[in-house]
Amino acid sequence: MTVNMPIEKIEPKVKEKQIYSEQINFQFLTREFELQLILTKDNLEIKLYDLNNEDVYQNKIKNENFSQIILNKTLKTIKLLPDNFLLYDQVAKHFLFIFGLKEINLKATGKKKNKDLINFKIEMPTKESQQLKKRIEILEKNQKTILQDFEQRLQEIANRLSKKQTGGLFKMGGKPVCQWDTSNAESVVFSENNLQVTAINGNFWRGVRGDKILAHGVTTIKIKMDKLHLGNGGIMVGVVDSKYKGINYNSTKGHMLYSSNGYYYQNGQPRRMLCKPLNQNDIVSVIVDMDRKELAFKLNDKTLGTACSDLPKKVLLAIDLYYQKCSASILF
Structure with missing residues (x-):
């Protein structure tokens, strides 16, 4: 040649x-x-x-x-x-x-x-x-031609995976940072792999924690808004003090982003607007820096900035769901 x-x-x-x-x-x-x-x-x-x-x-x-x-x-x-x-x-x-x-x-x-x-x-x-x-x-x-065929086959595999009954929670290799803690939850149902949570039995606040304590380093957890009330309402997602055992995280001890209005809430009180109201299928990244005690959010990989800089010593991932059938999933 x-x-x-x-x-x-x-x-x-x-x-x-x-x-x-x-x-x-x-x-x-x-x-x-x-x-x-x-x-x-x-x-x-x-x-x-x-x-x-x-x-x-x-x-x-x-x-x-x-x-x-x-x-x-x-x-x-x-x-x-x-x-x-x-x-x-x-x-x-x-x-x-x-x-x-x-x-x-x-x-x-x-x-x-x-x-x-x-x-x-x-x-x-x-x-x-x-x-x-x-x-x-x-x-x-x-x-x-080779590259087109290669990309087409990869897309076909992705499409087949997304159709399986797993809430779309597929990734080739790797493990989720955490799962939902099924031992301390009411009026919700979980997927088989405990990555998706769905509200049942009426409209009222109910909360679920993650099963892994975050105490050191920087951790990013992505949450997909699978089902929102009227397109954007009914879910708060963030972190909660690991000592808190209750289930209504929106009212006490929580640091949350609210899907209905895009506001950051601290201990049940709105602090400031971080983004526009969320849409169904949006992905919220919860970024926890325990070395600096900072919490930040991303929406569909767009940075929303630091929400707070005074996290407790240990926190858990947390989610609140108000409306029946509201649903969200941990991605990995």
């Missing part, structure tokens, strides 16, 4: 004295193979590592085509990276994106073609490396 590159677009970075004594490495990266071409004054050494099968293919070619004088003149016009590697970015990007898990090192040769162009040549004489060369060319020709 040969790639022509205008000299005017290449910045000289290496002094001549650095070239004479060093071997020249050209590097490519993928995640199924590691391919190395090492060019010295006398030889071109090729190593191809199949990372899936742990096989190694090696070959050494006498360097008859690249005299030291030509090589030095060529390298004066080529941009070298800090490790003395010439990186062919386009192939590297294709491989890193498509193959994902393992890396390839590719080293190639280059020489001056004329006053305007330099030829980069990738020498892969073994049968296995020729197969790899074909794969590179196929990827280059079909990059757009």
